[in-house]
Structures are given as C-alpha cells and as structure tokens.
Amino acid sequence: MPNGYETVIGLEVHVELATKTKIFCGCSTAFGGEPNTHTCPVCTGMPGSLPVLNKQVLEYAVAVGLASNCDITRYCKFDRKNYFYPDNPQNYQISQLYLPICRNGHVDIETENGKKSVRIHEIHMEEDAGKLIHDEYDDCSYVDYNRSGVPLIEIVSEPDMRSADEVIAYLEKLRMIIQYLGASDCKLQEGSMRADVNLSVRPLGQEEFGTRTEMKNLNSFKAIRRAIEGETERQIDIIESGEKVVQETRRWDDNAGESYAMRSKEDAQDYRYFPDPDLVPVSISDEFISDIKAKEPEFREEKKQRYIDEYKLPEYDTDIITGSKKMADIFEETVKCGADPKKVSNYLMGETMRILKEKELDPQDITFKSESLAKLIALQDKKSINGTVAKEVFEVMFFEDIDPEEYVKEKGLLTVNDEGALRTTVQKVIDENPQSVADYKGGKEKALGFLVGQTMKAMQGKADPASVNAILKELLS
Amino acid sequence: MANIISDETIEYVGILAKLELNEAQKEAAKRDMGSMLDYIDKLGELDTDGIEPMSHVFDVKNVWREDVVTNGDDRENILKNAPGEKDGMFEVPKTFD
16 A cells, blocks of 8 residues: 555445344245245335334344444334335335444454454344346346345444454454354355445545545455455545545446446435334343343353363464354364364364365355264274374265264275284285385385385275384384 | 425425426425425424424334244235236346446
8 A cells, every 4th residue: 555545444244134034024034045935015015014023133133232342222213214226125125223223332353463443333223125137138127025124234333444454354353243143144255244345545644534435245355355455546546646536336346356436326315214103113121131141152252262271272273263153163062072172173174174165165064063073083093094094084074974983884994903914914015125124224214104105005094004103113123 | 385395306306206297297296395394394383302203103112023934935926016027026127226
C-alpha cells in the first residue's frame, strides 16, 4: 500500500442460521431441494398470510450477541424494509431497524500487529430472499423461493479494522463463535456466511473518514483480501489524481481481480422502514437470557487452554484442532475412546488436513467415526499394523465407512508377529545380499536401511520395521 | 389544503411504488396525498412528549413457534399463484442488478 494513507474498514456479515425451519413459517430450510418445494403462502408473500417467529432464531441471535459481548435489547420489534425485486415476494424484507436484538458488542482479535478489539454496532434478525435465475435466451427470469424466509442474522461492525489481516481475523473470530454455538456452519463458499466490506481511505493522521464504498460478492477469505487490496488502491488512485471517491455499491469480480459499480436501481435507496404490524413485539426476560447463558458451550480459547493443560498438547496442535468445531469434537471423542491425545492430534493435523486440502473439503465434511480412528491408533499401538499400512487404512476410512479392525483382517494387512518367521526372512535377505552386508559391516549405515527395505518387501509390508531393524542388527553383529 | 405536493414528490413516489401515472392521475394523486397529510397534521397538534411510539394496538407480545417443520411440498398449489411457470419456478420479467 502506498505510504501516507490508512484504510478504514467496517463489515456487514450475514449468517444463515442452522434452524430446521424458516424464520416465519414451518417450511424446511434444507439446502438443495427441487425449486419451490419448500414454500408456503407465508414465504411466497401471499396476501393474508401471517408470519410467526421461530423461537430458535431468537435464541441463536441472543446466544451470538452474548458471546460477542453485546447488550441484549429486552424489548425488540421487526420492521419492514420496502423495495421491489422479484426475489423478495412481499415487496418488503422483514428485518430490524429501530430495535435490533443486540447492540454495542465487541470481539477481540489478534494479528501480527498485536491484539485489538473490534466493536459490534448491532446484530439484527431478518429473512433471506429467494434465488433468481436468469436465462440467457429467454426474456425472463425465474425464481426459486426455497431460500426465501431462511433466517439470517446481520452482524454490523464499527469501522474499526485497518487491514485485510484484521478483517480476516475478525471474520475467523465470528465464525468460531458461531460454529461453536452451533448457530450456523458459516461456510463462505456456500453462502451461509457472507461479508460486505465497507471501505474508505484517508491520509494518515486525518480524523475524518473518507467517502466509503460497499463491496459485495465476496465468497472466500482470498477474495476478501484481494478485494480490500484492490479497492484501497483504486480509491487512493482516485484521490491522488485529484478526483473524488463516489459513495456506491460495487461488485467484486474475483476472476478479473477488479470491482465494478453495480447499476444503481432506478430508485434511490429509500426503504421507508416501518414496524411490521403482523409481528408482535418480543420481550426478553432475565430467565430467557440466563437459560441461554447456561447452555453456552466451551469456546475456542477455553478449549485451547484445556487441551494444553489436560492433554499436554503443544499450542501449535491446539490451534489447528480447535480451528474447526467439528475437528475439536472428533479429537475429544477419539481421546474418550482411549487413544493417546498426541497421536490423535497427529492424525488430525497430518493425514486429515492433507486429505481435506487435496479434495478441497471443509472439516465439517468429515464423516469417519471417532471410534474408528481410535481403533486404528490401537492397532498401531499393539504393533498389529505398521505406520505405512495405518496411513493406507486411514485413507480408506476417510471415504468409506469401514471398521479398521475388520478391514485389516480381511485384507491381510496384519503385521506378522511371528518372530521365527521374521528371523527366517531376515536371514534369507542377509544371505541374498552379501554386498550390502559387507557394506554395513564396513561402516556404511545406509546399507542397513536397504536390508530393512528388502525384508519389508519380502514380508509384503506386513512387518514392524522396528523389529526388523533390531533382528537385522542382532544377526549382523 | 395546507400541504401542497410538488411535481417532483409525486414523480418520486411513483418511482418508489413502480406506478406510471398520466397527467390527470398525477394531479388527482397530488390532491389526495395533500389532504391525507393535512389529516396527519391534525394528529401533530397533540402533545406526544414522552410517549413511546406504538406499533401494535393490542397488548400482545412473544408470539412464537417451535422450530419444527410443519409444511410439506405444496409446490403445485403455490405455483398456481405464479404469473408464469417453468421447471417448477416462478417466471417473472427479466430482472438484473
């Protein structure tokens, strides 16, 4: 970034809540159904239909608010945000303007530049819109209302962030809080977490904010980083050339690596909010709040500390494992089955992360049973299988529901623990490789490795390399 | 009439409401809106200091439902309300951002 300027960023983050039903009707929120099969008169905006609030939405919203240090608005209401667009069948979105459910919170983040607190202006509840599909050839658009009425919370931060690193740390923090609460899976790629970036630049030392733009369509951390860098540069260029930044909404095109102004809808942004007369006010009691507080899970920071204290894991391990609630759950369940914590951690950080990365999967997509991982580790502990075989079995286990104990028996992968057989094979290898034996005896340590390899090969991989090593050394001494 | 609605205002309201009015309709709408605002002004004569704005006439709160799926697939009936239909979707005039 050119010297002399500071980037100022605030975020609006939409999170799709993990409820079974929509916010105001009993339609399913399941993803991927045939178009319009999860719809009813309420979520298609039919006249005369009446919305009724899903209590779970309120509970999730309050839980997120409490976990992000917000004040809970004890008396809150829903408002109508009026605009015409075919994905919004009522011609208004039910949202909260005047009395949002949570206000004045903050979360603490940490980047290379140290710790800081990012303030949360408010969190409000609202409904999602349907999905518009455009046909290139027809002069029509098509609407699927399955998503219409899916509950969202919008988390609005104060303009407290100054870099892409801080933005990503903030989003990660929110994501961890929400995932641990079970309030959403927060997948950026699939749109269950969406971030709009409000960004302006100002000369260093200037108090007053510059003119900001709002950037939409950011569906990965990488896209967010690139968009922030691109927009910062664009605004500085405008200012340097003596012109003025225009306040507008821009759409980020990640393939092109640039943004363009979205054609402003013909009307100005005039949403004419007013209280929704179909929904009665919500009054939140002390009991409601204490119930939610009581159900609060162990959050990431607490978990990390406990893993260090209780399981003696290195901090590095705890950081990776707790980076996903799912991974932490697997870790704890596997340890509960009797596996050594560090060995479980190694499987999660090593093989699991490798496969996830290779297949571009999210930890939440993991399907193998913790019990199976525990069994696999036990097989290795008992030296029933060696490390190479264990890795192979793990890879199979990752994609197929197999019982590792059964599997290694069926496939004949068990290590041969018959010392007599092993000794016979080792002796045979020694006899067949006089040159290597001579090399080893002549001081070439490497030759021993070759002999171990030959023995493993003769045993079809089903031997414990450490035992082979020991027997070889003994016979060659 | 105390409230005079300007041409710009009626034009703007027309855009927000997605209505195209001819000249005669515009004049009539200006008159109607003016008299409505006159009536609202009457309410403004009351002293409402310290009174919370009311959004509901009934003293009811906390009406909610449990998070249980109660609706099944009723697409066939729902689509009967669509202006047009294709592949199970509502067909609408081409709309782009």
